[in-house]
Amino acid sequence: QLQLQESGPGLVKPSETLSLSCSVSDGSISSSTYFWAWIRQPPGKGLEWIGNLYYSGSTHYNSSLRSRLTIAADTSKNLFSLRLNSVTAADTAIYYCARGVFGVVMGYHFDFWGQGTRVTVSS
Amino acid sequence: IQLTQSPSFLSASVGDRVTITCRASLDIKNYLAWYQQKPGKAPQLLIFAASTLQSGVPSRFSGSGSGTEFTLTISNLQPEDFATYFCQQLSSNPPFGGGTKVELK
Numbered sequence: 001q002l003q004l005q006e007s008g009p010g011l012v013k014p015s016e017t018l019s020l021s022c023s024v025s026d027g028s029i030s031s032s033t034y035f036w037a038w039i040r041q042p043p044g045k046g047l048e049w050i051g052n053l054y055y056s057g058s059t060h061y062n063s064s065l066r067s068r069l070t071i072a073a074d075t076s077k078n079l080f081s082l083r084l085n086s087v088t089a090a091d092t093a094i095y096y097c098a099r100g101v102f103g104v105v106m107g108y109h110f111d112f113w114g115q116g117t118r119v120t121v122s123s
Numbered sequence: 124i125q126l127t128q129s130p131s132f133l134s135a136s137v138g139d140r141v142t143i144t145c146r147a148s149l150d151i152k153n154y155l156a157w158y159q160q161k162p163g164k165a166p167q168l169l170i171f172a173a174s175t176l177q178s179g180v181p182s183r184f185s186g187s188g189s190g191t192e193f194t195l196t197i198s199n200l201q202p203e204d205f206a207t208y209f210c211q212q213l214s215s216n217p218p219f220g221g222g223t224k225v226e227l228k
Contacts, residue, residue: 049219062216096165106154107152107155107172108213
């Protein structure tokens, strides 16, 4: 069964860069059938989509984060990463990685999720 | 495309039939998914394509609707179903509804 595992620092200082990785096991991130995503959840709030990474290496980012965000794959390690620059307290959240599945015609959904990693932005 | 989920909170008892609604601001055909999230856990996919039950999900969960109005129904609510439920649509920004927390009455 596919498993995703987030890793990275739990505490980041304001104005610094948040870096997270998502290791994928029992599945290849190079498969064209799926895409890979980062989603976050601020404390006590709902889900916020961050961005998608496709097997071609192309990306699709949340417009509100685009200027600070990079999502990339490391196919040699079968993982994908997130880098978010110039973080503020508003970036404090649980960060999830997930696998996306395209619908038969259109649409998509996320069928596997990592357990999430809590990131706090504070000095 | 905006998703409006209602209600935001719902109090129910074990054995109840519960209905949660998700309304889209534009026609999204059947491109809607539902997730369940328990405290401290990642969301889990329940239903995709509006009405297709994800493998392993109990049959008391069902989804219906198309176009702009969708419902998630939980028949015979079980103790493990008290959780928060999110809908998600095909547009990526933003894809998720605001959530519905189902609490014990």
